[in-house]
Amino acid sequence: MKAGTVAVIGRANAGKSTLINVLVGEKVAIVSPKPQTTRDRILGILNEADAQVVFADTPGIYKAGTALAGRMLRTAETAAKDVELILYVHDGHRGVSEEDLALMRHYASVGVPMLIAYTKTDIMPAEQIPQDVKTLYEGGVECDVFPVSARKGRGIEKLRRAVIGALPDGEPLFPENVISDKSERFMLGEIMREKILLKYDKEIPHGIAVLVTKFEHGQDGVCEVSLDIVCEKPNHKAILIGKQGAALKEVLSFARKDMEKFLGCKVFLTGYVKVKEGWRDRENLLHEFGYDEDASRKNG
Ligand SMILES: Nc1nc2c(ncn2[C@@H]2O[C@H](COP(=O)(O)OP(=O)(O)OP(=O)(O)O)[C@@H](O)[C@H]2O)c(=O)[nH]1
Ligand SMILES: [Mg+2]
Structure with missing residues (x-):
């Protein structure tokens, strides 16, 4: 093999x-x-x-x-x-x-x-x-x-x-039903980030971090997902939310559809926009948002 x-x-x-x-x-x-x-x-x-x-x-x-x-x-x-x-x-x-x-x-x-x-x-x-x-x-x-x-x-x-x-002979490193090293929770945050990348101009998504704060499978087969969308500036927050919340509602709805496909169940998604100025340069926040120096320590 x-x-x-x-x-x-x-x-x-x-x-x-x-x-x-x-x-x-x-x-x-x-x-x-x-x-x-x-x-x-x-x-x-x-x-x-x-x-x-x-x-x-x-x-x-x-x-x-x-x-x-x-x-x-x-x-x-x-x-x-x-x-x-x-x-x-x-x-x-x-x-x-x-x-x-x-x-x-x-x-x-x-x-x-x-x-x-x-x-x-x-x-x-x-x-x-x-x-x-x-x-x-x-x-x-x-x-x-x-x-x-x-x-x-x-x-x-x-x-x-x-x-x-080009690979050597060897034993598999992962069980054969595994396709990624990342958790479902990590992927949910990534799906949200992908939809933000697609919807907003580039200055906004590059300053975004997504933190999944809740991920629970309910009795009724519905999965409850809550997340914080962290941005760098108050005016970014306003753009993310849009007039009467329309922009946020739309991007959350895109993300929810993809999350449902990914998890194979209905998803109840809520998202909150928060401002943390300059988080991309703050070591403690990079850590909190999962961007650790040593990627292998992290499993999503
Ligand atoms: N036409 C065409 N577009 C492609 C192809 N592969 C990727 N793209 C597009 O190129 C863009 C970048 O693709 P990604 O796969 O995100 O590129 P990446 O190298 O992972 O980018 P980073 O993660 O930002 O480094 C997307 O819009 C893709 O749809 C291809 O074979 N043909
Ligand atoms: Mg890439």
Whole structure:
């Protein structure tokens, strides 16, 4: 049996979480068009008859501005160690810059085998692919490159086989019915954050933390979920809530529908917006909101 951990690394917004969801075949990580969607290391586990692949999703590589962003960057660096393989995800439709080459050379040199997933091929001209592969090779990046479209499901099976083929023989690390290392409670908070990322302009979601304060299965088959949506500024709170609470009501309703799909039962969802100024730079609050330095200590 092939078994091992694969660190999925790449720039913010490259399509890492989307690709993991497709490779695993279940939604284990939230996705949005905005960079810095993933904040924690999340494991997504693929179980096949002959293999278990543990994909470690990571926050995208992005210039650090706040303590939270710095921590996210270190999460990606740490994830690249102690793994059997690095899967570097490159957004093909953005071309290949010097910075991309430098990042790929960096990760290719950490002493772990590396494959490159060249993704979003559905939104770019096909003839650009071989040109970019040549640019990579000439730029000193000699890893195998797998063109894929996570959105259209193209090239996925070939990549999946290559990842499995690159892993050593070993025993599975997780029971085979497990698909993620995160708790349901953690995922509920993430679903809320995803809907906020989708609905509001980027200044708002980047300053949001979601804290699930109540998660209870009732007798009647309804699940009660309460959460705090923590933002950084009073004017963000006003935008989040909207006129007569309309914006908040809408985003909570989106989240509730997804939570019901995820849990397989009816959900009664309540959300409160709170202001904690500058929380992204306050160490004690980062801890309270679950953004610990050592991701492995945390189980969601
Ligand atoms: N057209 C197209 N869009 C894609 C594909 N894969 C991902 N996307 C889109 O790219 C955006 C970013 O996707 P994510 O999966 O959140 O990217 P990420 O690398 O995890 O981003 P961070 O967590 O912020 O680092 C989303 O809008 C996705 O829908 C693809 O194969 N084709
Ligand atoms: Mg992500």
